[in-house]
Amino acid sequence: MRVASIEPVACSVGTDRERMSFLFVKVTTDDGQIGWGEACDSYGCSYSSVLATVVTDVFAPLLVGEDLVAVDPLIDRVRLFTRRRLGDSWVSAQARSAVEIALWDLLGRSTGRSISSMIGRVRDDVEVYASSAFLEEGPVEHHLAILTPLLDRGIRKVKVRTGPEWRADLDTLRDLRRALGDDVEVMVDASETYTLPTARMLAAALVEFDVQWIEEPLPQFERAGIEALVEHSPIPVAYGEHLFGLHEAIEAMRRRQLDVLQPDASTAGGISEARRMAEAAVSFGVRVVPHVCSGPVSLAANLHLAATVPSIRLIEYPPTLVDVWNTFGSGAAFGPETIVDGRLAIPATDGLGVAVDEAAAAAHPYEPPAARVAGTTGGLPDRFVGDR
Structure with missing residues (x-):
C-alpha cells in the first residue's frame, strides 16, 4: 500500500457564535483507499490556506x-527533512498532525481495525467536560441554556471563560456556581489574557468557587511568568494546547510550568506525539486532559488518544462545535444525544471511525479570517493582550 496523493481540504462555516475555519487532509493510496486527518491551531484552523x-x-x-x-x-x-527549515512547532506541527492522523486512519481502514485497537485500547468510552462560553457573553440564564442539555446527559464537569473584565465575570460565575450545585465541578479558561499580577489575583479569587484549574492565564510564550504563577497559585494551572511535542511538554513539566497537561493530537504533531506527551506526564505527577476544539476528525483522533493512555480519564467537549461535526462528519456521531452518564463512546469501527463529507466540504469553501481574531465574537485585535 503506497501513498498516492495528499490533498488538503480547507473549509469555513458559520456557527451560532461566529465564522470558523478548518483544515482536513485527505490521503489516498495507490489502491484507492482514503484516510482523513485534521489540523487545529487551538480554535479550528483559522489560517487553513497557510497549513494547506x-x-x-x-x-x-x-x-x-x-x-x-x-x-x-x-x-x-517528514520531521527529519523539515525540522531545520520549518522547525518542529506551530504551523509545521499543526500541518504534520493532520497528515499523521490521516495515515493512522488509512492503516486502520486497511487492517479493518480502529486506531485505538491497533495501538492498545484501555477503555471504550471516556468522561467529557462541557467546554462553554465566555462569561461576559450573558447572564447566568444564558450559560445555563448552553449547559443544561449536557447536564441532562450526565456531564458533571464544566468550563467557562473569563476575559479582560474578570471581576464582572466573577459576579456571573458566582450566580452560575450557585445554580450548578455542589456536584458539578468547574474549570476556568483565561485564554492567555492576563499579566502575572492579574493572573495571581484571579487565581486567588477563584478559590471561592472550588475551581479545578485555571487554563492559560498568561500568553503561552511567557514561560518565566507562568512558572512564577504555578509556584504560588492556590489552584492548579493548565497548559498544553500550545505545546508542540514531547520535548516541549517535558521542559514545561520539568520546570513546573503546569499542573494539568492538555495535549491535542491535531496540534502537537499527531496521535503518537500526543501519546508520548501524555505518558511522560505520569513521571511528573501531572494530570492529563486533552484539548479538543475543532472538527469531527480532530475529536475522533483525541478520543483514540484517550482510549490508549490509562492516565487520561477526561477530555474536552465543546458544544458550540456540534453543528460543525454534523456538517462535515460522517460515521460516528458526537452530538449530546450520544453522551451517556457523562461519557462519550470511542469509535470502534475501522480507522478513526469518522470521515469527511466531501460534498459538505466543497459547499463551504475556505475564507480567510481577515481582521477577526479567532476565539472572539467581536474581533477586537487587543482581546488577548492583557488587563483592564
Missing part, C-alpha cells in the same frame, strides 16, 4: 510513493 501550502508543497513530496506499513517511520521522515 505546507502540506502540498513540503510534506506531500516527501511521502507520495512511500509504502504505508507503519505511521511513525513516515512521520519521522
